[in-house]
Amino acid sequence: MEILATSINWLVLAGAGLLAGFIDAIVGGGGLLSIPALLSVGMPAHLSLGTNKLASSMSSSTAAYTYYKKHLFDPRLWKKCFIATAVGAVVGSVLVYLIDGDLLEKILPVIVILVALYSLLFRKVLHGEFHPPKHRPRTKRQLLQGFILGSYDGFAGPGLGSMWIVSSRVLYKLSFLKSCALSRAMTFVSNIVALAIFIYHGNVDFAVGLLLGSSMMLGSYIGTHSAIRFGLPFIRPLFITMVIIIAIHLSWNAWT
Template identity: 35%
Template sequence: MEDWTIGMILILVICGFLAGFIDSVVGGGGLIAIPALLAAGIPLHLLLGSNKLAGTLCSLTSTASFVRSGKINMKLARKLIPLSVIGAAAGTLTVRQVPSEFLKPMVIVMLIVITIYTLFKKSWGDVSTFSAKSSTLRLAGLAAALLIGFYDGFFGPGTGSFLIFAFLMMGFEFVTAAGNAKILNLASNVTSLLTFIALGSVSYTYGLMLGIPMVIGAIVGSRLAIRKGAAYIRPLFIAVTVLLIGKQIWDTIH
């Protein structure tokens, strides 16, 4: 058992709530959660697995909120979840063998494109135009679930942004796009977490100390998103994507 101080606990509780609040809707909670775990003194070999434990609890909570509100296309999600799981498992195993740092410049460019596209499409995501009968959209969804699931297991930053963008491109409005993204993100999180557990790379103490306040933040954040709709999710989506761009640029430079 680690020697906990009041300061360490406060860091994890406050940062956990903020991370859960943001992550519950558009992802990006790792921007806050990972530095919080480092500040609390977690051993580096347990960092990613413990963060994944906390993130999985957060994803489970926010997904439940979206399911209860009917803001997830469950028929589509049931088809995409297995591919997200396969992709995440493959990505998590691959990152043990291949360094993921080479992806950073590519991720920066993709996040910049997403941000610019969303900024200029003012009314994008206000109304759903998704058609379940479109074979092209179904194939695009299957490919996105597999590739983004792999990316989540292999590297991770921006997964929520990429998933929401994929569902917006398929014609969903912002709230349902966020809900669909959360259930796929939950599937890939669970898969990655189980892989980290099997590899002995999870601290349950750190993970739960961060995860419990993340759950509370997720409850507040997801309910607010469902109530406020696109007017709330759109600016949060843009803000988190811009922060992710800045974080990746900073990491690349340093």
């Protein structure tokens, strides 16, 4: 592969993937590093998006499995959410072709900024350690949350991890760590659906995707264990920082 022809390109992808996987495993937003890294080594934009979905699927699967092994996520409680997220991802992927791309670019920063403002103004979302009820999370809430956020990931995706964390805290009173775990599991679902669509259209470079995905898996493994070990004091500032960075990044691209 031309993209892997030099050791510098390999180091760029490996380094960016390691850091992207670390961030993605905790609060999401790793695509802000992995996609520019793919573009920087000469990969076309559409191919970068598809290849990044392969790498992101590998990373999110590692994070979700690690949280599961640490008993922070029980798939049996979230079956409806899995299904709704998958259906939403398909719907969102179709909507991409029906809505004006310029309008989308201007809407996305607003959505992410609203998430940031909500998180900062309603401090309990970030600072409180909730004690969730012991019964199964309500089906209607799972279906609504999964469909909306699955659609958003299929449609665009920036800031998705933050949206999963905030909405899970509000809807189910989950602890921050359990919200992170749910976020990674559902992101994996929507990533896989989107990846299948990119593969169908021939927009995935498997060699580069596997290389980037391997480094993201390592970063994800380190990130999840760091989050579990150091807890909320470690996650909270990283969460706030990434939401603000994503909002600035999207605003800059859309309005300048």
